Amino acid sequence: MDSTDTPPEELSEGELFTEYVELLERNAPTDGYTKTKLKRRRISLLSEIGDRLEELEAVKALLCDASIDRAGEAAGRADSSTEIGIDGE
Template sequence: MNPPETPPERLSERELFTELVDLLDESDDPEGYTEARFRARRAALLAEVGDRLETLEAVKSLLEPVGTPSDGVTEIEMESDREP
């Protein structure tokens, strides 16, 4: 019997990580999985984790204020503010 496989992109973060951890814990005896399906599912779950991390980093960079003191810029200069 094959275990049900919800596409990784439809899993919540908790479900995604739980399934990945369970899959990695069962790597010696992947119950219900052939070796090829086990590797494919593990790859799909890891790819989804990577995609979500990239999305998170992109959103984070969009939300960070421009010209924060942490990046060494203390004042934002507009082109229209420059003297000719």
């Protein structure tokens, strides 16, 4: 089975990048149909790479927001416990 038969969304990240680079480096003379087919495949691979990068950035943003929220809550608890200690003296 040729790798170009596999839909990009079913490829691993390594397979995506490897195939994309191989297609970019391909220098063999091709006819119009083959050239168009290869260009279409490169576009599909690049689109999938972009989609995965967007997902990664979204997850990264969520994780950063969650860690900032937790840090803020921890700081808030530390401030309130300090205030209680001062009032209790």
